[in-house]
Amino acid sequence: MKGSSKETSRRRKRPRLTEDGPAARETAWRVGIGNDLHRLDVGRKLILGGVRIPYDRGPVGHSDGDALAHAVCDALLGAACLGDIGRHFPNTAPRWKNASSLRFLRHVRQLLEAAGCSIVNIDATVGLERPKLAPHILRMEKKMAAALALKPGQVSIKAKTGEGLDAIGRGEAVRADAVALIQLRSAA
DSSP states (O other), X not given: OOOOHHHHHHHOOOOXXXXXXXXXXXXXXXXXXXXXXXXXXXXXXXXXXXXXXXXXXXXXXXXXXXXXXXXXXXXXXXXXXXXXXXXXXXXXXXXXXXXXXXHHHHHHHHHHHHTTEEEEEEEEEEEOSXXXXXXXXXXXXXXXXXXXXXXXXXXXXXXXXXXXXXXXHTTSEEEEEEEEEEEEGGGO
């Protein structure tokens, strides 16, 4: 046997999303969904959408634990058939230890550009019981838009509490969900 199926699948390349690739025969528009969940711990910085939010707890993670940026990365990577955040930013790589997740967004933007894709818009929701995020949302939208080379109007962020239910509602975790719409540049 020449190699395991796991080794074979690693060597396979994803099709490039161009006008002559297999995806072009399907559609010029692609949608991706991403989500991320991080446990909150005392003494960690709370960073969402690249914005530091004053609070005594923050997400546990290899990088800065920015669940919002991570969910957006996964949505964009999924829309472009480029894998997931773990493939590009493994939590075993020293390079990404304590890294700003805005770097992740910039890198993902470059990957999409190389694949012939343009980002149309991002829509995301953050689940966090406390603190209230409303005063920070505009700054989060601006920072994420800048990292993705988008206009602020192309990034929408909403916040929800957990209504006292599950890990979010008990204040034990932060969750983010995102949807991304991309378009093949040649089809624009």
